[in-house]
Amino acid sequence: MQYGQDDLEQRLVELETRLAFQEQALSELSEALAEARLERARTDAILQAVLADLRGLRGALYADPGSEPPPPHY
Numbered sequence: 001m002q003y004g005q006d007d008l009e010q011r012l013v014e015l016e017t018r019l020a021f022q023e024q025a026l027s028e029l030s031e032a033l034a035e036a037r038l039e040r041a042r043t044d045a046i047l048q049a050v051l052a053d054l055r056g057l058r059g060a061l062y063a064d065p066g067s068e069p070p071p072p073h074y
Contacts (some may be wrong), residue, residue, distance in 0.1 A: 003011070
């Protein structure tokens, strides 16, 4: 297939345009991924804090009966 100079120039412009759009899309996806990773890190930190609080509450609610002082009537 033979292309004239104008046809080749037009194809080159189209390819450069596509490349620019793909680079922009890749940049946007990269930024979105970075934001998602930050959000996950924040969520993980919150979850760890909640789990630590739950462990503390569980320990307080189900304390070892042997460590409690005897009731007053003894």
